[in-house]
Amino acid sequence: MTTFIELLLGGLSIGSVYALIALGFVVIFKATEVVNFAHASLLLAGGYVTAVLHDDIGFWPALAVGIAGAAVVGAAIEFLVMRRYRGSDHSVLAIVTIGVDILLTTELTRRMGTDVLALGDPWGNGVVTIGGVTLAETRIAAFLAAGLLITAFLLAFRFTSWGVSMRAAAENPQTAALMGIKLGRVSLAAWAVAGALAAVAALFLTVFPTPGLERATSLAALKAFPAAILGGLDSTTGALAGGLIVGVTESLATGYQSDLSFLGRGIGDLAPYLVMVLVLLLRPAGLFGTKELARV
């Protein structure tokens, strides 16, 4: 039973990191209806800046610069690439972000070389043990950060005009412009925010229990895809729910892989995708996503 609880808590804690990454997808999707495949490289960028600086200026300032840096990179992607696209096909833009991702990842991995970079976080490998269940401090921090950020965004989307302008701009840029919405600024802000979120996610993705930031870190962003979709691509609540579901699924499937060995070993990676497919069969727009309009 403790194992189950430990796996469950472990899953929830890594799930909150996925939720943070998924939130980045959601913000951009809400503002532009584009699935941002370059999120992985934003993650690398944020982590890289933090990792390079923490020795000289200390962790918290480095993290702040990292967040700002990733925000700038995100904004730059918007300004240099996304804004220049004149068509209206969101799938095409999604593919463009793949191109951007390749460019950025190549550059960043070239810079990082083969190093494994520590981020110099204050939690180290500290753990907290409650009733025989051990949890890494970093993960508790991640859980809190994810909860906090997601609540903040939920409120911001609901109660400020930012959320409204984002959705309006995403849905119909021309009319949004006619409403006086500054299209450029809205999507610039969304990309910058997504970058900042990526930097935060990168932090929790690379601190203990994982060894540090390195070129393969961006692959972890892949795990947030099922999270984002599962919850609904345009829902902040969905990002949280999806992240947690993916984390728990993965953790349980790994922890009980001996009992599941008839499915072949190592289904930890696969399980979240299977859950995602099941959910989509029942709810094509995810758990909390906006359903497609069906009126003419």
Added chain:
Amino acid sequence: MSETTTTETAAAPRPATPGGTALAGRLRQPRTYLWAVGSVLLLAFPFYLDRFWLQAGLFAMAAAIGAIGLNLLTGATGQLSMGHAFFLAVGAYGYCVLAGESSTENGHELSGLGLPSWLAAVLAVLLAGAAGGLFSPIASRLRGAYLGIATLALIFIGQHVLFNAGSLTGGFNGRAVPPLSLFGFGFDDTEVLVAGVPFQSSEKLWYAALLALLLSGLFARGVLRGRPGRALNAIRDHRIAAGVMGVPVARYRAGVFVLSSMYAGLAGVLLALVFQRTVPEYFGMVLSLEYLAMIVIGGLGTVAGAVVGAAFVSLLPQLLTHYSDSLPLVSDPGTGGLAPGEASRYLYGAAVVAAVLFLPGGLTRLMKNSGEKK
């Protein structure tokens, strides 16, 4: 590539012109000659190029077939798919299992049906189609990003099966690919002298691949310009209206998914024949993304776009690596500069971005503009 535009005017709504004048008209176009020269070159390459270049060309042709399929799905119907690599794998492994003999290799008991290889190739394509059909509950229900990421699940499922179903797939080490043979003619590495040139598998396969590409290109073009193509575009542009116009939307979505899977299956068979061994690592997400990049770079929704994009994406790294010594900026690996691998990734990334921003419609549009009006 030439074969795809030879019938440029065939489907046009013009009143029937007597064959003679149409031919004369075509003879006056410079493009006709360009295509003719291109075709001759393509046919002559095996006599001049060495195995490396032929192999590169074969990879490109296989990719082109796969990309045509994806373009039917993503370009024409607006259904984003990131699971294309899965269907390539089904084709490749399907062929191996169907054509291979049962044997023991690297400690794996491999099962195989030992069918004639041509039949196995056909069945492998159908198998890929069937796999696409199995996915149709999802393919017909989801759209856009949701479908894109749902299909990503196929990649992970595929990888899992490839690694774990050892008796079919050979596990991590993959399976040897039985060479194709047709009417007793083997497309294997035994040397055949043709006009003094030793023909090995690459040379022989070249013609098979060229033919396969030509046929699949023409087929897709027919589909796109005909009734199904219009229905697919309608689904992309306005799903509800398409239904009201009498298009069975779910059926077409599932249908084009199956068709696109079959193209991927054919590409997979061809790739397997070129590789001579299937390896699970190959059929990962990166491959799927490459196919998406191909159709965007080449141009969405057209056959020529897929072919041009495929050639670009699969030949670029080979060119850069091969000529890394003579290119400025690019340096040999290990000497500290920009490695060719990195350089080609930069270029490839930039090409995707640039194609979308500056060439809406892709590289083919560029060619069309410089040539005659479509």
Added chain:
Amino acid sequence: SEKAKSSDEGTQDKAGVKTGQGVTDKVISLGALTDMTGVYASLGKSVTQAQQLWVKQTNAAGGICDRKVELTVRDHGYDPQKAIAGYTELAPKVLGFAQFIGSPFVAAVEDRIDGQDKALVLPQAWSANLVGSKYIRVIGATYDVETINLIDYLLAEKRIAKGDKIGHVYFEGDYGENALAGSKYAAKEAGLTVVEQKIKPTDNDMTAQVAALKQAGVKAVIVSAGPRQAASLVGVAAATGFKVPVVGNNSAFAPQLLKTQAGPALAADYYVAASTLPIGDPGAGPAKLAKEYGAEYPKDGLDNGVIAGYNAASLFGEALKKACASKDLTREGIDKALLTITDFGSDFGMPHDFSDPAAPSTRESVIMKPDAKTPGGLKVVRPAEAAAAAKSYTLK
């Protein structure tokens, strides 16, 4: 056409040395298919630079057989298509391959190597599946043998005993599954039970695996994965008070990790096996190489890839010299020469015997322990030794 003139096998030069593909009067061409931009970039870089160093040194010393040695490197970034293309490109031009990273790709061209090309290939991979070919020669103990030696070390140190359970966390694929074969054999011999945990290279967080192994009550853990997974595993185990020794194959360590927060845990109770001495070893061979490599590539860190790469290149050189002595620099000549090499590489810790293509070149492993103070991050805790089970083990 140019292609029509058939390739001329077996010409002889003035000195009466038979030459073939990849050898001219002035140059011996070798190929290296490496990964410098993909998942094995860190290995690929060290190996390649070490081999380039070897080439430089060899040429400075007058070359081999009055010829300069030339190394053509192709980086495939762990992409099968590029790897195969690289092989196809270089195969007709080079005498053999001093390096080929990625055992799936080696397996993919195995038929061509054995069937038509017959060029010597020295893969940088230690899977038992690669053993058995006359032309593909693994340098060192294969993963299964290495794993047996690791378990032997744990038994010898009394960290585990008959009846215990041991955990094995391994990569999906060639490497992990070959190592698993070894641990299963060793477990059978020693009366242990193996608890399996299969992972993928994208898994970086071993929390769930540790929880599962803890639950199973294992007394030691073997890691046949990448350095990151090893670091995470060791770190999580230490932090959660799961105090068992962890041992890993040679690929499960990278010195960079000592700088991360997993560093202390790694230095505490983690052991790695390899078929060479660590680069930071005070012994003459590693020390000399470390110095020369450091001088050539001052910016790059030292790791065991350096020795592995250098060792492979030297082996190729050794074979070339022997082939030259028997006046046969053709591919066939090299292969024959290699079969006569039975005591290679003692400088780096243990002798290798290449006379039997069906056996690994050694069944010994050096057991090492991470140590932040040593360059390369590893120091020897048990010199080369072959466990009894490793000797009795039959490959495949």
Added chain:
Amino acid sequence: MSAVQETAPVTTAPAALAVRDVTVRFAGLTALDGVSFTVEPGSVHAVIGPNGAGKSTTFNVLSGVYRATSGSVHLGTTELTGLAPHKIAQLGVARTFQNLALPPHATVTDSLLLGRHRLTRAGFVASGLRLPSAAREARRHRERVREIAEFIGLERELDRPAGALPYGQQKLVELGRALCMEPQVLLLDEPVAGMTADERRRTAAVVAGVRDSLGISIVLVEHDMGVVMRLADAVTVLDFGRRISGGTPAEVQNDPAVVQAYLGAQE
């Protein structure tokens, strides 16, 4: 009509479209509440009513986009209720959309050809292999499309992308696309909205021409009372999802309930 050519009779005899007790509910809203009316074969039947009365909802039920909560729709003896939109289209029910539903980048020809979908057969295989049957079919139907384009006055715009046409012409393309389905029943949702008086007249004449030369039933939703009066043989008036009146245009126009709910005091 002088220009009508007598050809072989349509395969299916014109049939009445009977709407019986149709109710449509959405969460917390009854858009249609037990609505019944019958469209006589070959007539023009107008459905009018204030905004949000349920006219387009009626069309959505008739064309299968919405499923009625209760009630039934029959075309002749065939029940349409619950059929998928494409099945209903197969039976010869065509419609236009109040908010345009034209692909903006496709040419007018392509949009019109889409209307031929139900009448053509070429599938993936036939089109892919360019079987002669497919080619023959394509040629025949392209000719017909041109004929229809001429009939509605769009022959000069055939090669333009629909998105570049002014609003009024886009409405005509919609009408053309529906005509291309060779329907038995034609549902027109505000066909003259966004046109000048002149253009309205011409479009009305086109609709009248369709009825006269093809003899099909037309259901017309329109707020332009002039056009309704001119074209309609019968009128059904909806308000808040209920049928509040019906009859000939003249009757309806003078029904106080209709005046109060819909027309307002006439100027």
Added chain:
Amino acid sequence: MATLEIRALSVGYGPVRSLRDVSLDVPAGAITAVLGGNGAGKTTLLRAISRTLGFHRGTGTGTVRFDGRPLDGLRPAQVVAAGVVQVPEGRQVFARMTVADNLRAGALGARGGRKASAGALTRVHELFPVLAQRAHQRAGLLSGGEQQMLAMGRALMARPRLLLLDEPSLGLAPLMAQRIAETVQEINASGTSVLLVEQNAAIALRLASTAYVLEVGEVTLEGPADELAASDEVRRRYLGVVDETAAEDADRAAGSVRGLSRWSA
């Protein structure tokens, strides 16, 4: 003094010229109507004012001034900030957003605080009660006419100084069209200038003080609305048939249309 001054405006979409040398004034506090058939360029004119031509790859020359300040070179949002707000053709509601959020979006470009927009919202709800009832419904699910009301209401949320209306009565029931007409008048009475593009020329000419007739991109007629309303040309083409001649006219029009033969499958 004219609030909006358009001088020598020419607009093209690629090779297509859609407006040629158009000059037009909207005096302060007045309602000015623009009539014209399909494709005359009315929408194009409004796009040029609101600076949204770019969305259609259109380009223009000439000057547009509002209160003496040139609008050329501004971004759409800046035009809105200057007080010029357009109700786009074809409703263009944000279909996936709720009605309430659509209205909030309308207020985004406006100056003035929350209080002002709360006032505007009350006003809009007064005008179109259905928008209050349906506040939480997604706008895409509204009926066509309801969407048109939403589009109007949304524009009013920005409390414009100059309102550009592109066919506001499109798809509205006669009763509602009258309501809209009254609303426009009211808005105007409270100090907002209006540029009204309408197919329903009867309404337009009744509301407007001045009117322009656009044909194929050029201004062919202009003058006080009542004078134009009396002109034969306008009566025939834009005001439609008067009842007595309806039958006759319809026949004439029908006669001009060739019949369509039946399709024989």
